[in-house]
Amino acid sequence: MRLRFFTLLCLCCCWFVSSEGETVSCSNIVSSGFRSDNISITDFGGVGDGHTLNTKAFREAIYRIQRLTRVGGTLLYVPPGVYLTEPFNLTSHMTLYLAAGAVIMATQDSSNWPLIAPLPSYGRGRELPGGRYMSFMHGDGVQDVVITGENGTIDGQGDLWWNKWRQRSLQFTRPNLVEFVNSRDIIISNVIFKNSPFWNIHPVYSSNIVVRFVTILAPRDSPNTDGIDPDSSSNVCIEDSYISTGDDLVAVKSGWDEYGIAYGLPSSNITIRRVSGSSPFAGIAVGSETSGGVENVLAEHINLYKMGIGIHIKTNSGRGGFIKNITVSHVYIEEARKGIRISGDVGDHPDDKFDPNALPLVKGVTIKNVWGVKVLQAGLIQGVKNSPFTDICLYDINLRGVTEPRTPPWKCSDVSGFAHQVSPWPCSELSSNQQGSCANYS
Numbered sequence: 001m002r003l004r005f006f007t008l009l010c011l012c013c014c015w016f017v018s019s020e021g022e023t024v025s026c027s028n029i030v031s032s033g034f035r036s037d038n039i040s041i042t043d044f045g046g047v048g049d050g051h052t053l054n055t056k057a058f059r060e061a062i063y064r065i066q067r068l069t070r071v072g073g074t075l076l077y078v079p080p081g082v083y084l085t086e087p088f089n090l091t092s093h094m095t096l097y098l099a100a101g102a103v104i105m106a107t108q109d110s111s112n113w114p115l116i117a118p119l120p121s122y123g124r125g126r127e128l129p130g131g132r133y134m135s136f137m138h139g140d141g142v143q144d145v146v147i148t149g150e151n152g153t154i155d156g157q158g159d160l161w162w163n164k165w166r167q168r169s170l171q172f173t174r175p176n177l178v179e180f181v182n183s184r185d186i187i188i189s190n191v192i193f194k195n196s197p198f199w200n201i202h203p204v205y206s207s208n209i210v211v212r213f214v215t216i217l218a219p220r221d222s223p224n225t226d227g228i229d230p231d232s233s234s235n236v237c238i239e240d241s242y243i244s245t246g247d248d249l250v251a252v253k254s255g256w257d258e259y260g261i262a263y264g265l266p267s268s269n270i271t272i273r274r275v276s277g278s279s280p281f282a283g284i285a286v287g288s289e290t291s292g293g294v295e296n297v298l299a300e301h302i303n304l305y306k307m308g309i310g311i312h313i314k315t316n317s318g319r320g321g322f323i324k325n326i327t328v329s330h331v332y333i334e335e336a337r338k339g340i341r342i343s344g345d346v347g348d349h350p351d352d353k354f355d356p357n358a359l360p361l362v363k364g365v366t367i368k369n370v371w372g373v374k375v376l377q378a379g380l381i382q383g384v385k386n387s388p389f390t391d392i393c394l395y396d397i398n399l400r401g402v403t404e405p406r407t408p409p410w411k412c413s414d415v416s417g418f419a420h421q422v423s424p425w426p427c428s429e430l431s432s433n434q435q436g437s438c439a440n441y442s
């Protein structure tokens with residue numbers, strides 16, 4: 001019955017309608033009131049001609065917001081125009097408002113780009129040892145920050161950085177487009193993110209984060225341009241967004257090997273819904289950096305096109321940490337190398353000090369109501385030898401190949417759990433009569 005209803009929805013192309021018939025949303029996770037104070041970047045000498053460097057204008061406007069605190073906070077208005085600038089810090093109780101036609105564009109001159117310390121849960125920059133370039137927009141220890149408007153654009157002009165990466169001429173890890181560290185009560189909505197040098201939106205050690213009605217774009221061949229990466233963060237809600245980049249669309253993380261284990265801050269209570277997009281890597285990902293643990297993730301109503309892997313849960317020996325209580329449901333995949341992959345041997349290590357006996361725990365992953373067409377390989381579940389994945393539950397899954405009707409069979413090892421109405425049939429490791437072990441997580 002469920003499957004039939006699902007199929008019907010699929011045929012109607014009505015994927016954004018919840019099958020329960022009601023629209024749930026994350027609008028109540030962060031409340032932000034009306035900003036009575038409204039200043040414009042032009043009051044600080046901002047010029048939107050695409051050439052003038054506006055670093056001073058942005059830093060002074062934000063300094064003014066920080067120093068002259070107004071009840072209800074301040075809105076910083078960016079009128080239509082192209083505002084070139086170096087990176088800048090955000091401050092608490094502010095709204096950065098991009099009018100229709102407003103573009104905040106990162107300078108391509110990286111010589112003055114500030115360096116900041118590596119994240120303690122990574123021990124070094126993600127790409128290279130040592131510090132890392134500060135994100136284009138950076139919030140450290142802030143609260144009540146909104147980035148919104150009328151779908152103006154934040155443009156990272158990443159090609160300079162991608163080329164340096166390709167030529168191996170970078171000294172430090174590339175900047176994210178927007179990063180919040182140790183922050184809370186953040187809303188990012190109605191903004192277009194374009195050509196990030198590295199990951200697009202990176203909340204880390206943060207809580208109560210809402211990202212909705214955003215568009216994130218980067219070329220398919222741009223390296224490491226993840227869409228949204230909640231990292232050691234809790235109560236994060238991502239919805240109603242389109243993401244098409246060169247790497248994972250959404251990847252939930254929590255630190256890297258011995259550094260992430262020592263820091264020990266999980267990502268928890270992460271909701272992802274009504275997200276669509278395209279990527280040569282994963283649509284919905286957990287990992288591979290999960291050393292602080294990841295739990296209570298719900299991803300639903302996800303539409304993926306021309307993918308590397310639809311759903312990818314990834315970890316490695318040496319990671320430690322845990323991946324628990326992950327639910328992914330109502331996913332439509334059209335064209336993918338692999339539909340579903342849960343793997344225990346993915347991702348690199350920060351250095352050779354990682355403990356190979358720090359084995360990850362993967363328990364309670366439910367993937368249901370997945371419909372895929374033109375999927376080259378349905379699925380792959382490879383647990384860790386001395387730490388098999390348990391309570392892995394698959395049901396109502398139909399992944400069709402390019403040559404109808406079947407894709408090659410699943411491959412499984414070191415896994416136990418339950419499967420029901422899965423086509424092609426997954427593998428003998430997943431039994432069809434353990435309803436009990438699945439029920440806790442469905």
Ligand SMILES: *[C@@H]1O[C@H](CO)[C@@H](O)[C@H](O)[C@H]1NC(C)=O
Nearest residue numbers: 035038039040075077079097
């Ligand atoms: C803020 O001020 C600008 C003009 O500087 C105006 O166009 C805009 O509508 C104002 N926004 C709000 C929310 O008051």
Ligand SMILES: *[C@@H]1O[C@H](CO)[C@@H](O)[C@H](O)[C@H]1NC(C)=O
Nearest residue numbers: 059088089114116134138140
């Ligand atoms: C921005 O924040 C970073 C990290 O907190 C800090 O190192 C840097 O000095 C700040 N830069 C400015 C211009 O305030």
Ligand SMILES: *[C@@H]1O[C@H](CO)[C@@H](O)[C@H](O)[C@H]1NC(C)=O
Nearest residue numbers: 149150151190191213214215
């Ligand atoms: C901005 O884009 C979002 C997502 O595409 C869309 O839902 C919204 O209506 C747009 N808002 C405006 C003001 O154009």
Ligand SMILES: *[C@@H]1O[C@H](CO)[C@@H](O)[C@H](O)[C@H]1NC(C)=O
Nearest residue numbers: 207233234235267268269296
């Ligand atoms: C996650 O959500 C649960 C249930 O709503 C809540 O009890 C818990 O405190 C939340 N965790 C965090 C870290 O906020």
Ligand SMILES: *[C@@H]1O[C@H](CO)[C@@H](O)[C@H](O)[C@H]1NC(C)=O
Nearest residue numbers: 269295296297298325326327
């Ligand atoms: C599992 O995660 C869901 C969110 O997807 C949450 O509602 C539920 O409370 C969690 N279950 C447990 C046992 O923590």
